[in-house]
Amino acid sequence: MNSMKDNDTPSNDFFRLLVEHVNDWIWQINEQWEFTYSNSIVEETLGYSANELLGKSMFSFIKINEVESVQAIVLSAMENNSSLQNLDFTMIHRNGHEVFIETNANPIIDNQNNTIGYRGINRDITLWKKNQDRQQQLLDIIEASPDLIATADSFGNTTYLNPSARAFLGIPEGIEELHSVNAQLWTNKIVDINENELSAEKSIWRGENTLSNSMGKEIPVSQIIVTHKANNQNIHFLSTIARDISERKAYEKIIKRQALYDTLTELPNRRHLYKTISRLMDSKDKEKTFALLFIDIDDFKQINDTLGHKYGDRALKLIAARMKGSVRENDFLCRLGGDEFILLVEGMNTKQEVEDYAKRLISIFNHPLRMDNKLHSITCSIGISIYPDHGKDIETLMQNADKIMYHMKKQGKNGFQITQTNGG
Template sequence: MLFFNTNRAAHEILIVDDTPQHALELMELVSEYGAVFFSESAADAFKLLDQSLPDLILLDIDMPDMDGLQMCRLMKQDPRYRDIPVIFITGHDEPELELFSLEVGGIDFIQKPFNPKVCKLRVKNQLQLHEQQKLIEQSKDQLKALVEQVPVHITYWDENWNNLYSNGYFPEWGKSANSSLYIDNLLPIELSQQIKLRGQSGIDQNFTVQLQVNGEEFFYQVFQSHNVDPHYTNSHLITIIDITQENQAKRSLFFEKERLRVTLNSIGDAVIATDNNGLVTFMNTIAERMVGWRLRDAIGLKVERVMKLQDSNTKQELSNPLYLALKEQRIVSLVLNSEIVSKSGSCYAIEDSAAPIRNEKGEVIGGIMVFHDVSNAMALANRMSHVASHDSLTDLPNRISLQESLVLACQTSIDTKHKVAVLLIDIDHFKYLNDSLGHQYGDELICLMAQRLTGLLPENCTLSRVGGDEFVVLVSGVEDIQEIKSLASSLLLAMHEQFKLAEQFYSISISMGVSLYPDDATNSEQLMRHADVAMYRAKQEGRNRYNFFSSEQEVALLQRNQLEKQLREALKNHQIELFYQPKFCLDTNEIIGVEALARMFDKEGNVIPPSQFIGLAEETGLILALGNQVLEKACKAAKQWFDLGYAIPISVNVAAAQFSGDGLAQNVESVLLKYQLPPNLLELEITETSLMENVDNTQNKLVKLKRVGVNISIDDFGTGYSSLAYLKKFDIDVMKIDMSFVADMLENKHDYEIVKTIISLGLSMELELIAEGVEEEAQKLALLELGCKAGQGYLFSKPLPFNDFMNLLTN
């Protein structure tokens, strides 16, 4: 079988290899140097030699029938072929084989796998050497010229190691060829000493020398032949080849392989490699641990035997994705819920991918699987999923989980024709208990409540915690509303048993709102919202009860939502207006101050009573924004009056949420600075209840406010639960007598005595007294008689818009 290059060149190369793939690779590499012939056996090669003598033979050592060494030996015994140079092709790297190959007549080696640069260089060198040998027969001068062109250092020495011939010099040595030089003077001393020492044996030698030249490391292959010229006894032919690049390439390959081995054994993923038939060729240490096989025992086994896969749920055996990757020549991932069963029977949940391995031609030569243990990750994911859907304190389903259950229950009820009930439970006065005992015991109460409720619920109920002290009971498959009433009643009754907290027993009550699907709602969100409305109504009706949602509550809910929307828009657009109710001196009827009162209007311009939107603002958290707008507009108005010559103090009501916050004093100071209003013209009216919620905190806040320079008034005094022991410590300027006492003080003896006591208390504390709700002249006279000098009410003026108050002020 003959292969030749159509680009005919001066050289002819014969490749003898029983592997066509290797022969094709060599032919592609060396075709540029001449015509290439190819034979698959030694017998066919000898037939080709009879037809034409090639310039070079690339001979595979491992061949059937007759190996490369036998063929080379026969060639060297035949005068017709003995001068044909032979480069052996081998995948072996044993020094003995190399030596034996040279002994039978080989002149060089090409290692498998082929290094293109090294391979081409070796072929090129040998072709040039052979060409030189042919030319020697024609002319000695031509031979010398050709030899000097060979990139191999060729030297000839007499028995005393004087140089007889050298084909050139090695620039890195810095020494020129000179026949008169002794070997120690021409070659590096390390090299010359080895050559002389080996020359004493009288046999040909082939060895490698490592030299340091000018700080650089070089490697040389030395071929030493003894007594090659009959005219010189004990003469020596020394051939020196620079194999530095080849050696560096081998070392780089070794280091790369070692680095790859260390890397694969260091990574956290398991790696298994196979050939095209799925037979294991490699496993790293992680893979060994997971499959329970040692690499030495697994090599050559089918991958499915070493790496047994099964479905984690059904335990059915799974096909290894490696085969699909090899078949379709693409990356393939393992199916979900897969686990590996080790040799010992242990199971690991895994994620993996399989991919084909390709050679330099892109051909698939095997496959590789990379996988890792995700057992802990899956457990963590399950835990995270549980955490995301359950309350951290009670481990009950949270709002997210409840919403999913609600949607499913509502969908199921459509098919079963049964109802779904939601019971929204709220602990009465929980904030008071939580603040008085501390949050630790408040959390303990929540947990005890969850346990008690859970023990009372039937199987078709699910308990969730959706807020601080709010629980939801979801009841599915309701056939009769009476069972919901019974359940609600039993829950209320169960709360009569006291809870033990901090070694004391506490009585707790709950309020419940009940909503039914599809009676009260068309979807799960509406069902929850209506339960909230019903619970709110239960609290309004006195707490410790349950309330079913009704259409009337829906109307009230819509009205409330509409009012909230109007309030938000009014705050956003700064449409809250202030009315001003003057304060009068009861003796002279002079205006001595004014109270700013917030007013809101509907789209038709009608006044919305403060009693409707103030409470709503507190419930929705809008009271802070409302209070800030009232404060700013009041200061702005007072500044306008001040600039007109009227230094009238203006009082502003401070909501409990404003006073309990941290930024009240700073905010007040900022507004005063903005409008350049003297601080003594601003009075803050704080309810008695707000002052007494946290005495220590109240004292600190009052100190900060007094530092700003404003006056402090106790609003609605007598309606709360004041402690005089604490009250005397507060830095208060004004005490306002609530209108509920003033209104009936002339008809009701008790109210009169209360007013009298408040006035006496205020005078003893040297506080300014102002009576609210003065509507009759007789009330005015009675207040004066008791010692109260100031008041406000319809007897003098109702709250007025800005312009009307200006008219009153100027007149």
């Protein structure tokens, strides 16, 4: 096998072979900008053979709307005998698609110190350019996003905050000491995350969280936290995206309230009543008992018929407010519908205690309602059933209280009765 001695000078064939086997496009042009040499890699880059390029102007392969600007740069460089460094432009492949090129070239200078051409290297940066463009597009989206987007290193030092995150946290634009902002500022989950909360493949935590904004106000957010791992599975850096869900939470709260509360009187409604009774009946305390008072306003239909439903609604609101102000704080008062109300009373161990409570409730109607400077006398009838004596399920307990209440009405109204028989 032949070997080159230290004092041997490489032959032209050696250099030509070397040039033909590099991955970059090596070329030469004359002062008319015509190709006088090209290695064969150009066929992979532009689809033309090296021979097809010879004698043709380099500008005939450059995207037409870039020709003028590239010509100006090359002409200026020739006049100043200067190199072309990291010059980017677009060339057109034989098949018509665009190829992004980065060129570096040195001038060929004659004896009169004039540039008569260039020798250079073109590198196909199409994939890099597309990746750069894609990254820039993503960055533009991230920068414009209303969501809080941030990254931090493995020590929890913040490395990036988008404008929305800066505004949320009160971090000035352009702050140089960004890494001094601890990531716990934009997620209080960092110290809570454990392996059970993270996807084994992607190391992602997602859920609802609460962050404090620059004014110290706690804001509910929907958040994703990603732990990006290196090959050794150690955390390389963290990223997050968080969306303010204050409006959604407020809307959910309204919807939940509408589902459980009467819109006219703002008392709990029938659905809330059933949930509460179920909770009381499901108590693990087997000795737990409570009274259900079924309250019906006497002759309320006359108010609607004589004064109209507008006054009827006003009367119901006044009645509800009066009763609400008279019951104990831990008792449950609701509007069942129309002029019917239910009161659940816990913690009364004797029948006498329940009767005394009912008398006091009836007494609040001794004073007439005032509407438009007119007084309207109101009374009520109350039927009482006690769990579990008068029913061990909701329907039986309600039916017994309803039944004894109507029995009270037949006896003259404006009073109360307790169920006498076991309806269970």
